Amino acid sequence: MCRLLTPQLKEALKGFPLYSQDGKGKDAVCRAIFALGSVRWFILEGEADGRDTILFGIVIGLMEDEYGYISLNELSELSLDLTSQGLGTLQVRQQPNFQPTPLRDLNDQRLQCFLAEFGK
Template sequence: MERKLITPHFMEAIKNFPLYSQEEKGKDAICVAVFTIGRIRWYILEGQHEGDDFVLFAIVCGMCETEYGYVSANELEKIEIDGTKYGINDKFHVCQVKGFTPTKLKNIQDNELRSFLHRLYSKPKKN
């Protein structure tokens, strides 16, 4: 199976971020890449080969809940939306956001992501 998401460019960006390498960084973790389909975004933080797959650790936004999670690149590559159901003569697949430069999570301009990070990492003010 041809890998469309795990490109040489992606491999170069993620080489210093194997699984568990940014575990304690919170909002300062580096987002290496962004994958998207429709309104769903995967902010990729870490990843490594496992067998014939590439396992990614990401924050996913745009679904029922924003959350951290592990995702298989093989599974992401199989996702397909049939546009003919919506009057569009095309099929849509998960793709990597072109031109994204790795940056800290806290610098990404995404309201859902920012709200999620704020809930997790902002300390309540003491009276």
């Protein structure tokens, strides 16, 4: 079982299968947030696909900010080895106690800039 497929995530995605928020733009509801360092994944929807869960959302902080599909299995395998800096290995984590929130109401400047540019 994928370490990121928690009861909290299952509950957050219930009723939000892929394509359920198409066309909602800034009114789409972010169901969960994952982070690794300064990279954040804002999850809008998702559904089981065999032994994986396919998510759709926005990734901020990689080479390019973008909408896209995310394999939960692949996300759970990502890590950042910072042992040479004395920090150990970082893994992707789900933001605890996050309550579903419309994208427009999330307090993340880079996300809001992305949404403003995408909406033009």
